[in-house]
Amino acid sequence: MTADCLFCRIVAGEVPARVAHETDNVLAFHDINPQAPTHVLVIPKEHFRAAGDMDPATAGEVLQAAHQVAKAEGIDEDGYRLVFNTGRDAGQTVFHVHCHVLGGRPLAWPPG
Template sequence: MTADCLFCRIVEGAVPARVVHETDTVLAFHDIDPQAPTHVLVIPKEHHRAAGDLDPLTAGQVVQAAHHVAKSEGIAEDGYRLVFNTGRDGGQTVFHVHCHVLGGRRLNWPPG
């Protein structure tokens, strides 16, 4: 855990979040600035700065949890998008790896 990391503080329970899924290793909660009708963030509970820092097991757990969220939020059948923003130029604003689960509407391509 990193004391100045917002997502680590959410994992600790020091910052409230609307949690939709939790396991021993991952946590999923609604984004506070949603970009789609469904916008949930899935994070590993252990602090990792970027997607490339994840070991294959943890990466798989994050993706598996993201699919679980898509099913539970009712967007799995029509389709959804998983996004990992990495680095400032990639749009990452919180430097604790997180997967955006986006859906509930048609998502355009290219994304931006």
């Protein structure tokens, strides 16, 4: 855990979150500023700064959890988007790797 990391504090239970899915290694919670009808963040409980820092097993668990969230939210059949923003220029604002699960409406391309 990194003391100054918002997501580490959510994992530790210090900051409340509306949990959508949880395993021993992964936590998924609803974004407080949703950009789509479904907008859930999936994070590894262990602190990794960016997507490329995760080991393959952790990355696989995050992706599997993202799919489980999409199924639970009812967006798996119509379609959903998974987004990892890595670095400031990509829009990463919390430097604890997280996967955005977005869906519930048609999503434009390119995204921005």
